[in-house]
Amino acid sequence: MPRRTRYAIGAPCWADCITPDLSGSREFYSALLGWEFVTESPDYQLAVLSGEIIGGFGAAPAGLPPQASWNVYLATKDADHSCAQVGELCGRVVMPPVPAGDNGRLLLAVDPSGVTVGFWEGSRAEGVVLADEPGAICGHELRVPDASRAESFYGALFGYRLAPGGDFELDGVAHARVVVSDQGRPLWLPHFGAADPVDTVRRAVDLGARLVRPGREEAPVLRDPWGAEFGVLPVPA
Template sequence: MAAQPEGTPCWADAMFPDLEAAKSFYGELLGWTFDEASEEYGYYTQARSGGKIVAALTPQMPGVEGPAAWNLYFATPDATATATKIRDNGGALTMDPMTVGEFGTMVTAQDPSGVHFSVWQAASHEGFEKIGEPGSYAWADLITRDVEKADRFFPTVFPFEVQRMKHEAVDFHLWSVGGKPVAGRMKMTDDFPPDTPPYINVHFAVDNCDDAVATVTKLGGQVTSAAMDSPFGRFASVMDQQGAAFSVIDLQTTKGEMPEWES
């Protein structure tokens, strides 16, 4: 598997106060199995779907506060150069480039609008081994109120080609790399509680959106936006029982016409 082009989402992980509860939740919801974790890497636990690595769960580090949250990594050929771009364009580094064994080099950061994200320069670990199939990563949207700051920042740090959705009621930008859509930027509306921080909403693919929503609630999670149809698939926004927000999407069940875009 070749390393992903610069700016492509290549990995996702989340930190939980209760790792075993998280494994139980995502194991039942997404059918994940989990690798053995070692103390050397802080019990960082890779998840697999059909034998292929698709994400990771990790215990919350001492001193870290707040609810669990999913974290998205963007690929880079040079983590140090990307870290410089982040700083030069008004972002903040929450962790300088750090080599992680033989696996690669990571950076954690925050954009000027307050969105947390990470950067990954692959070595032996090149990221997702499966994408867009049930049980794996499917898509991600950056959701923020301060779209002007995000719009200046991300296409400068990463080689994003930007298109705007032609829709009066929705402020949405599509980010592409080499002509391939990789992620989106959505303006947070008044439908979100006023204390909701900006975040990246990771979508995981499922066989059936409504069944997945039922499983989320059965396992103690919450539905934050009810299942709805779209040209991209039927999806719902949810939260696990430890507060990590994400979406589930059935990519095969589509409805409606694709939107029009403009540069």
Template sequence: MTIRSTPWPDGTPTWVDLGTDDVEAAKAFYTSLFGWDYLSGGQESGGYLLAQIDGKAVAGIGPKQDAQMPTVWTTYIGSSDVDASAQAVLAAGGQLLAPPFDVMDSGRMAVAVDTVGAVFGIWQAGSHIGSERVNEHGALCWNELHTRDDDAAKEFYTAVFGYQYNDISSEGFTYATLRRADDASEVGGIQKDTQLAEGMPNYWLTWFAANDVDATTATAGELGATVLMPAMDSAFGRMSIVQAPQGEIFGLITIPSE
């Protein structure tokens, strides 16, 4: 478990949020699954909620800004200068769905599309640093890009965030971890996903830690989720992938060791 009160270093996946058609249904699902409580951002936030564990923020849930958009968990990568990061996105061949804007006093953000078509956010901390608790049951513990073109993705994210990569591929598995520019800490991953269905976009997958992956996966199913990958052992711990009732996909994995 990690508790943090200061902004995360640049290049760290620091926050995830869910845009959904039915906020109340999402609240009920994740409360039952992870025990989350919620703090309202007030009327100015447009119905946005901070999901919390013991009073510390772990994720966001809010209504979709566009009803035509899919219901997904969005990964936000930390930046001390979101305007500069947004310009780097454009220079590297990406696009901006939402140019940088202030979110009250919480921070400043942008929403971008990389050169392989995956959507991600950029977050510059104000009063809200992003995740205040990570690496514990019901909290964020990993983010990874699933893409058909990992080489193009690596080139893009190096240009924007200065990442280096540690190739941990094995037979039938092409994967590299993202190493943060300032200290080479491993903060995420890029997987060449040969199983992406035709027409499905490349995407960032959010992983939440679980005390008991099998039990949490079973609970998700009882709550109406679809189990896309049953609980299985891996070199990184026991893991599963589920799709919640409103369509968002996320992973569950054994709590990482310190």
């Protein structure tokens, strides 16, 4: 069982789904990926697989459009510094650093490409614990219209470099793939592992999801019944 206890600064370390239908979203991902849920607060829950934390689910605040979204958070040791850097690099802070209970602090921003991105400064646990197996996060994608603009922003923040072939690397380690596309909104996209991606895609569609990218060259991408997009990647069972 792959477990992660530490994350490099700048690496994707957490993901959560903010949804207008917390109960319905829980049922969808539970049926599709086998997740269970632990309540942290009335409006936020932890997704758990095999007893290990793999992400979070939050109720969308009143007044927002009725659409769900997956948010990806990058690890930081200093949320205030990251917040200041976002503004200096022509990003926009949507929510400045706020406490997340006793676990740490987070902030949300929009990068110069229009991608929503979170930052997580953990007090104890640094992020997702279970990864790289069926039902857990096993990769990330950054979908943008201009790869060089993304490299400039995340390179200045954390040292990301775009490798030949599209891998987004920190110190030579790939943490995401950059996909250049004008289709759909730009975003950070979590990928979930599947022993049989074809079957996972079929079951997701049966549960009400929509296939938005078939996955001929890149991983297949689905949109859940409330609009949150995620990818599916093959991993050994």
